[in-house]
Amino acid sequence: MTYVVGENCIKCKHTDCVEVCPVNCFYEGPNTLVIHPEECIDCGLCVPECPVDAIFAEGDLPEAQAAFLELNAELAQEWPNISKRKDPLPDAKQWNGVPDKLQYLAR
Template identity: 55%
Template sequence: MTYVVKDNCIACKYTDCVEVCPVDCFYEGENMLVIHPDECIDCGVCEPECPADAIRPDTEPDVEKWVEFNRKYSEIWPVIVTKKDPLPGAEEMDGKEGKMEMFSEKPGEGG
């Protein structure tokens, strides 16, 4: 099992999760985070830290595509280990539908 970040992170990018991760397997894009599924040790400490409920176990239905999505971007984005402020308007964007239209492939700053 592994954990992945789903589309509810887009345009929110809360980073509470990165501070609790014992293996630093989070990677930062311009407007979301991903987890490297091969680096995740399945401890689950990140899941309850996400205010947007964007982190889910890969055992849930229809999560397989998110495993590959997280793998793809974790291999090209920089690692993030330090908590940062969420994106402006994150509270308003939390839970919105159709967020994939806002997804950016650009890397974040990492750190």
């Protein structure tokens, strides 16, 4: 099992989670993060650090966000690794909880 960054990270991109990851399995895109499923050790340390509740255990991923399991795996192959905290996107607070954000995913 792995952890998965879900839809609510899009346009928010808080990076508190990357600071606590012992294996640096987060990868950074233009407006979201993803977790490399083959590098994740299932420790769960990242989950409570996410201020927008965008990280799920694979088994707890909401059915409506099932596509994010594959998206995380795909995009982790393309995007650079991130291991240090950065500021969230400037309008992150306005995007927290907005539904249907997959259409805004920037690759």
